Amino acid sequence: MPVFISYSWDSELHKTWVKTLAKRLRKDGVDVKLDCWSAVPGSQLPAFMEESIRDNEFVLIVCTPNYKNKSDNRKGGVGYEGDIMTAEIMAEITRGGASYREALFDNYGFKNKRLRTETCGAR
Numbered sequence: 001m002p003v004f005i006s007y008s009w010d011s012e013l014h015k016t017w018v019k020t021l022a023k024r025l026r027k028d029g030v031d032v033k034l035d036c037w038s039a040v041p042g043s044q045l046p047a048f049m050e051e052s053i054r055d056n057e058f059v060l061i062v063c064t065p066n067y068k069n070k071s072d073n074r075k076g077g078v079g080y081e082g083d084i085m086t087a088e089i090m091a092e093i094t095r096g097g098a099s100y101r102e103a104l105f106d107n108y109g110f111k112n113k114r115l116r117t118e119t120c121g122a123r
Contacts, residue, residue: 004033005032005059006053008062008066008067022034
């Protein structure tokens with residue numbers, strides 16, 4: 001199952017935490033795509049983000065207050081990825097529904113708990 005991890009570069013500690021999460025997922029058999037592993041200096045980052053969101057089965061968003069702020073204000077890579085994800089969700093809705101899941105992260109610890117699953121557009 002291919003997964004792209006979307007996150008904000010809040011701090012070196014946060015980036016290290018995201019890499020640790022990605023390594024754990026890989027160890028558990030998940031095919032993780034992470035910018036620091038897949039994008040090389042000089043590569044076209046917008047194209048990388050577009051392909052990563054569209055070509056992976058899942059997008060895992062590590063949503064911190066900084067991520068939310070960047071997404072809400074359409075700033076940096078997070079803002080651009082948010083635009084792409086919004087377009088993808090809208091396209092899925094027109095095709096009959098899109099689903100998403102939430103996971104709870106607490107103080108950089110993962111609580112393995114599915115909070116809810118919702119389907120957009122299917123009422």
